[in-house]
Each structure stands twice: as C-alpha cells, then as structure tokens.
Amino acid sequence: MNERQTVADLGEFGLLERFAARIGAPPEGETWSGDDAAVLRSPGATLLYTTDLLIEAIDFESRYASAADIGWKALAVNVxxxxxxxxxxxxxxxxxxxxADCPVATADGILDGLLAAASRWGVALVGGDISSASALVVYVALIGDAEAKPVRRSGARPGDAICVTGALGGAAGGLALLRGDAAAEPHARRRLVARQLRPNARLEEGRRLAALGATAMIDVSDGLIGDLLHLLDASRLGCSVSPQTVPIDSDLIPLGDTLDPLGTALTGGEDxxxxxxxxxxxxxxxxxxxxDLGTPVTRIGTTHKGGRLLGDRSLEAAGEVGWDHLRTR
Amino acid sequence: MNERQTVADLGEFGLLERFAARIGAPPEGETWSGDDAAVLRSPGATLLYTTDLLIEAIDFESRYASAADIGWKALAVNVxxxxxxxxxxxxxxxxxxxxADCPVATADGILDGLLAAASRWGVALVGGDISSASALVVYVALIGDAEAKPVRRSGARPGDAICVTGALGGAAGGLALLRGDAAAEPHARRRLVARQLRPNARLEEGRRLAALGATAMIDVSDGLIGDLLHLLDASRLGCSVSPQTVPIDSDLIPLGDTLDPLGTALTGGEDxxxxxxxxxxxxxxxxxxxxDLGTPVTRIGTTHKGGRLLGDRSLEAAGEVGWDHLRTR
Structure with missing residues (x-):
C-alpha cells in the first residue's frame, strides 16, 4: 500500500470492501456487511442496545491518541x-x-483498534457506514443481551451499600499527562495514559455483580460524583459517602503537586x-x-432516604457535576 | 423557551432530558433512554441491523434542509x-x-423530524448519545426483523426480471433545484424538493415483495446504475436493461433543458x-x-450469465457509478 494513499483515493466502496475483508465471515445463516442491513440471529429474549459517539477534538485528540486507540475506545465505551x-x-x-485527506493507514488503524476490542470482548462487527467529514467522527451502536434481569440505575433501595470496582481518577490523570498539565515517572505515566487511551470495560465483573444481586449499576464515565448522582436520581434516594474510602488510582498520588488525587478520583471521567x-x-x-479477576471492590457509602452527603458536604456541591460535553471540556 | 437559547446553555444532560420527555414511555418491561443501555424485548429470531450517518455539508446542507428535514431523512434512509x-x-x-452555538430550537427540530418519521414507520427511538461537534452530525442505528427470509442482494438467478418501484431521478432533481442549478414551476418544484428532503421508504412494498418471492432487493440510494451493479456483483450475474423502460420522475421532464431526465434517473441517488x-x-x-398502495412496478430488464448491458452500452460505462461520498459529491 502506498503510504500516502488517502481514503478519497479508495472511495467509500473501496474502503468498505477493504474493511469487510478484515471483519471475517459470519456464521451460517447470518449476513454481515455487504447488504442493506446485517442479518443476525437474535441474541435472546431481552435486547440491550446502546450507542456512543466520539468526535475529534471533543472526545479525543488525534495529536495524542493513535488511530487504533480511537477505535479501541469507541468500542470499549459501548461495551x-x-x-x-x-x-x-x-x-x-x-x-x-x-x-477526504485522511490516510488509508489511519482508517486501517481505527479498524485495528475496533477489531482488537471486539476480539477482547467477543463482539462481532457486522456493518457500518462511512461518510466524508470535516473532523474525524467514530460511533458504535452495540446490541447485547442479559442472562438474568438487566441491572438498571433505578433499582437501589434505602440501606444498600454503595460500592465501586477498581480505582478512580487514572483516566483523567492520563489526560492531564497527555496535555502536558502534569508530569510523572515513566511507569506511572504509561499506566495512566493507558487508562485514558485504552480503557478497560468491566464486562465479566458486571455479569458477576448482576448474578450476585446488585440492585443498581452504572459505569463511571462522567466521574464518580456525576454518575452517583445519575444513579441516585434514577433510584430517588440520598446517600452518605465517605471521601476517605474512595479508591484513588495509586499512580495519581505522586502527581499531588499538580493534580489533587481525591478531586480527580471524585470528578475525573472515563475510568x-x-x-x-x-x-x-x-x-x-x-x-x-x-x-480471581484481580478487581478490588470498595465500599464507599450507603444509600438512604435523606440528603446526599459526601463527608459533611453536599454531594452536588462537592464537585463539578461530571463531564458535560456541550458545556465544557 | 428563549429563542436564542443554545444547546450549550442546556448542556448534554439537559438536552437528553428534554428529548427523553418527548420520546414517551416504553411498554411494560422495557427501559428506553435514561440508563446505560436500552432494555428491549427482542423483535424475533432474526435481527436486521443497519446504520447510516449524515454529516452537514456532505450529506445535507443546512442552508436548504430544515432541522426537521434532517431528522426525518436520518431515520428514513435507515428504514x-x-x-x-x-x-x-x-x-x-x-x-x-x-x-455548542446550535440553537435548542434546531435540536428540537431534528427530534421533531425523527419522531415524525418514527411514527410514520412504527419505530421506537430508544436511546442515543450527544456530543459537541464542529459540524452537525446525525446518525441512526436501526434494529428490525424479518417475518420471512430476509431478501439479500445476492439471491438473483439468471433469467429473473429486474424491476423497480415508483419513478427515479426526483431526489436528484430536487437537489439541483435547491442548489439553483435548475428551475421548475412551483408544483413540480415542491414535489421534487420533497423527494430530496423528505424521502419515503418503501416499507410495505418491501414486505409484500419479499412475501411474493423477490429473489434479490436493494434500495436505490446511490443511483439506479450504481445500486444495480451492487446487486449484480452480489449475485454474480450480468443483465440486459432497456433504457427506454426506466421510469423517469415525470416532474423532471420539463427540466430537460438543464438536467437530462434519463441521465438523472439512471445516476441520481437518494430516490x-x-x-x-x-x-x-x-x-x-x-x-x-x-x-392498492399506488406504487407502480416497472420491469426494466433481465438478469443473465453474460455481460452487463444498458441498451447496447456497457452498464459500468453508461454512467458514473453512484454516489461515492469520499470521492465527490
């Protein structure tokens, strides 16, 4: 392949064919790309359906995210x-x-990342659409199913324990490093940057927690405070959360001079x-x-019918609320 | 509502809530917007799954398409x-x-168009995502099912009749009028512009044709020649098509001075x-x-194992091939 070849040289159909060849063959009875719609066996009686849109300079910066990073993240956030x-x-x-001047190598790289994430989480890429654009746009719409009852945000009961997997703030720390707003030694930098550019989805954890009877669940995409408020709003409950218990990504601690670790864990998005x-x-x-997954579970508080407290402060007032694309980044 | 209110004033969550309130309540057992993923009853054993992306200045021009037109078209092309x-x-x-400076009224208008099309074709809008962008981006991903065997592009057999519903070229004629590249009397203008901005989807027609045993089917989005080539490629067949039989949108005839009616019917996209x-x-x-639907069916040719002929010319050579977003518009 000519390294300077652009997607305009290939055209939409050339690019679609190139992609279809890499996506592989569907199982008997299914049709993936190459028709008006994909034909699929239904995954079960209950469908889960979600979509996320990533736009260059808003949701990622091509300056520091490789094409494969962008493809990976576009699928990971949906998973x-x-x-x-x-x-x-x-x-x-x-x-x-x-x-139109996007190198074919970049388009291939996005597909590399999408396919790597698809393989990681057992997803089939079954179709899509390509258009010309003035900035890079990547979206994924994802179908899934639930073995048991899907865990909604709205099911928390008064007196439930509030818990979180893993540690928080790492993705925001990685973003600060990429933007040059903070510095870290190489190992910590690599880990934090990976949290930002190659996010993990807690898929097996989610299934096990559902089976264990989790009453409500949400992924921390907007930041702990913002997403906890979403869950509490849906469940119509208050909470008492202890800030001392919030699990802070340990790689953030040495960045304390430039980035408040607890504040970052509370409001940093995309973990x-x-x-x-x-x-x-x-x-x-x-x-x-x-x-056995190596995933810690930390209890950070309790739900109740009263107000929403983070220590002795109002949860709403305790931090900027989340990650609101249209207002700020 | 303040007429000058922008989507940045409302923010992502404000806008999502505003939209969710208009989308209505899901049936018992389903959850639509407001959770991590929509929870749906599966439509059947076979899923159909498709997506289309529309980008401002590429797939539509905000100068002549209203927000509601854009929303309508985004759903219609998927249907x-x-x-x-x-x-x-x-x-x-x-x-x-x-x-960020997009008026809330524009966002509302897009939803108006989406909801009007959703109501027209019995589709439930069950979720979505919003991001900031430098140009307007609208996409839809749509799930459906097939009662009988889905009609693929690849099923044509030698000796089959090639047919098309309705008339062709109107949408391209409407685009030429909107761009000022042609002129028409008011009634014809209105009809042609509607073909471009408010496309119909031949949903009931498609189901009846499937039940009647259509062997292969595709919608004419890239233009008759381009889409016929897609169907023939998938079915590995040749054809003889008679140009005299191609149904030309009658409103195009008076535009003959500025726009070749047959050429437009053969290569104009988006009908x-x-x-x-x-x-x-x-x-x-x-x-x-x-x-009884008022939809004509015109036979335009026959498939066979030979070459691909439009009259006595090569089909490939007879027109530009379709509507290739990345190369030209």
Whole structure:
C-alpha cells in the first residue's frame, strides 16, 4: 500500500470492501456487511442496545491518541455500557466520518483498534457506514443481551451499600499527562495514559455483580460524583459517602503537586469502573466473587432516604457535576 | 423557551432530558433512554441491523434542509435499508453531534423530524448519545426483523426480471433545484424538493415483495446504475436493461433543458425506490400486489450469465457509478 494513499483515493466502496475483508465471515445463516442491513440471529429474549459517539477534538485528540486507540475506545465505551447492565455484548455497527485527506493507514488503524476490542470482548462487527467529514467522527451502536434481569440505575433501595470496582481518577490523570498539565515517572505515566487511551470495560465483573444481586449499576464515565448522582436520581434516594474510602488510582498520588488525587478520583471521567449498590450483607460476597479477576471492590457509602452527603458536604456541591460535553471540556 | 437559547446553555444532560420527555414511555418491561443501555424485548429470531450517518455539508446542507428535514431523512434512509431486506423496523438509537452555538430550537427540530418519521414507520427511538461537534452530525442505528427470509442482494438467478418501484431521478432533481442549478414551476418544484428532503421508504412494498418471492432487493440510494451493479456483483450475474423502460420522475421532464431526465434517473441517488429481481412469471403479481398502495412496478430488464448491458452500452460505462461520498459529491 502506498503510504500516502488517502481514503478519497479508495472511495467509500473501496474502503468498505477493504474493511469487510478484515471483519471475517459470519456464521451460517447470518449476513454481515455487504447488504442493506446485517442479518443476525437474535441474541435472546431481552435486547440491550446502546450507542456512543466520539468526535475529534471533543472526545479525543488525534495529536495524542493513535488511530487504533480511537477505535479501541469507541468500542470499549459501548461495551462498558452493556457491562453496567450486567449484560453480554454481541453485534456492533460502526460509523466513520473521515476527512477526504485522511490516510488509508489511519482508517486501517481505527479498524485495528475496533477489531482488537471486539476480539477482547467477543463482539462481532457486522456493518457500518462511512461518510466524508470535516473532523474525524467514530460511533458504535452495540446490541447485547442479559442472562438474568438487566441491572438498571433505578433499582437501589434505602440501606444498600454503595460500592465501586477498581480505582478512580487514572483516566483523567492520563489526560492531564497527555496535555502536558502534569508530569510523572515513566511507569506511572504509561499506566495512566493507558487508562485514558485504552480503557478497560468491566464486562465479566458486571455479569458477576448482576448474578450476585446488585440492585443498581452504572459505569463511571462522567466521574464518580456525576454518575452517583445519575444513579441516585434514577433510584430517588440520598446517600452518605465517605471521601476517605474512595479508591484513588495509586499512580495519581505522586502527581499531588499538580493534580489533587481525591478531586480527580471524585470528578475525573472515563475510568469505566462499575459503581453499584447491593445489600449490605452481599458486599463480602461481591469482593470474593471478583477476587480471581484481580478487581478490588470498595465500599464507599450507603444509600438512604435523606440528603446526599459526601463527608459533611453536599454531594452536588462537592464537585463539578461530571463531564458535560456541550458545556465544557 | 428563549429563542436564542443554545444547546450549550442546556448542556448534554439537559438536552437528553428534554428529548427523553418527548420520546414517551416504553411498554411494560422495557427501559428506553435514561440508563446505560436500552432494555428491549427482542423483535424475533432474526435481527436486521443497519446504520447510516449524515454529516452537514456532505450529506445535507443546512442552508436548504430544515432541522426537521434532517431528522426525518436520518431515520428514513435507515428504514429504507430494512425495507430493502423485506423487514420491519423496530428500535432505533440516535446520535447527534451539535455545535455548542446550535440553537435548542434546531435540536428540537431534528427530534421533531425523527419522531415524525418514527411514527410514520412504527419505530421506537430508544436511546442515543450527544456530543459537541464542529459540524452537525446525525446518525441512526436501526434494529428490525424479518417475518420471512430476509431478501439479500445476492439471491438473483439468471433469467429473473429486474424491476423497480415508483419513478427515479426526483431526489436528484430536487437537489439541483435547491442548489439553483435548475428551475421548475412551483408544483413540480415542491414535489421534487420533497423527494430530496423528505424521502419515503418503501416499507410495505418491501414486505409484500419479499412475501411474493423477490429473489434479490436493494434500495436505490446511490443511483439506479450504481445500486444495480451492487446487486449484480452480489449475485454474480450480468443483465440486459432497456433504457427506454426506466421510469423517469415525470416532474423532471420539463427540466430537460438543464438536467437530462434519463441521465438523472439512471445516476441520481437518494430516490429510495426498491430495485429487485424476481421470477418472470411473478411480475404481474408484484404489480397487482402494490396497486392498492399506488406504487407502480416497472420491469426494466433481465438478469443473465453474460455481460452487463444498458441498451447496447456497457452498464459500468453508461454512467458514473453512484454516489461515492469520499470521492465527490
């Protein structure tokens, strides 16, 4: 391939054919790309359906995210949504808006990242659309199913324990490093940057927590405070959260001079950890259930019918609320 | 509402809430917007899954398409893909990329158009995503099912009749009028512009043709020649098409001075008519079956194992091949 070849040289259909050849063959009875719509076996009686849109300079910067990073993240954030329902992802369609002068190598790189993530989480890429655009646009729409009852945001009960998987703030720390707003030693930098550019989706964790009876669940995409407020709004509950218990990504600690670790853990978005509620007596079982995955479970508080407290402060006032694309970044 | 209010004033969540309130309540057991993923009852054993992306200045011009036109078209083109499989659409997710200074009235208008089209074709809007963007981006991903076997592009057999619903070239004629490249008297102008801005999807027609045994089917989005080549490529066949039989939108005839009617019917995209093949002896039944819908069926040729002819010319050479977003518009 000519390294300078652009997507305009190939054209939409040339690019679609190139992609279709890499996506592989569908199982007997299915049709993936190459027709008006993909034909699929239905994954089960209950469908989960989600979509996320990533736009250059808003949701990622091509200056520091490789094409494969962008493709990976576009699928990972959707898988995380299915994980937060306790479900299993199946079939994805992908849309790309590409500048006419976009190198074919970049388009290939996006597909590399999409396919790597698809392979990681058992997703089939079954179709898509490509258009010309003035900035890079990548979206994924993902279908999944739930073995048991999907875990909604609205199911928390008063007195439930509030827990979170893993550690928080790493993705925002990675973003600060990429933007040159902070510095870290090489190992910590690599880990934090990976949290930003190659997010994990807690898929197996979500399924096990659903099976254990998690009453409500959401993935931490907007930041702990913002997403906890979403869950509490949906469940119409208050909370008491202890800031000392919030699990801070340990790589953030040495950045304390330039980036407040607790503040970053509370409001930094895109960690894609699972924030969930469950009965008090199930917390130990949840810890035990995720132990072999190496995924810690930390209890950070309790739901109740009163106000929303982070320590002795109002949760709403305690931080900027989340990650609101249209207002700020 | 303040007329000058922008989407940045409302923010992503404000806008999502505003939209969710208009989308209505899901049936018992389903969850639509407001959670990590929509929870749906599966539409059947076979899923149809498609997506289309529309980008400002590439796929539409905000100068002549209203916000509601854009929303309508974004859903209609996806419904047309399901129609071309002989299927029935069910659930859609929608993504919007909006400029921060986009008026809320524009965002509302896009939803107006989406909801009008959703109501027209029995689709539920069950979720979506919103991001900031430098140009307006609208995409839809649509799930449907097929009662019978989905009609693929690849099923044509040698000796099948090649037929098309309705008339062709109107959408391209409307685009020429909107761009000032042609002029027409008011009634014809209104009809042609509607073909461009408010396309119809031949949904009921597609289902009836599938039930009648159409062997292959595709919707005319790239232009008759381009889409016929897609169908023939998938079915590995040649054809003889008679140019005199191609149904030309009658409103195009008076534009003959500025726009060649037959050329426009052959290569103009976005008519969203159905191009299909079926056994010779079923053509009359197809005509009869669509008569009460007021939809003509025109036979334009025959498939065979030889070359691809339009009259005495090569089909490939007879016109520019379709509507290739990345190369030209």
């Amino acid at each position: 995380s949504d299915i994980a937060a329902m306790g479900g299993r992802p199946h079939h994805a369609v992908v849309g790309l808006g590409l500048r 894609f950890e699972l924030l969930f509620t469950l009965a008090e007596e199930s917390v130990q079982r949840a810890r035990g259930s995720l132990a | 047309s893909d399901i129609a071309a499989m002989g299927g029935r659409p069910h659930h859609a997710v929608v993504g919007l990329g909006l400029r 969203f008519e159905l191009l299909f093949t079926l056994a010779e002896e079923s053509v009359q039944r197809a005509r009869g079956s669509l008569a």
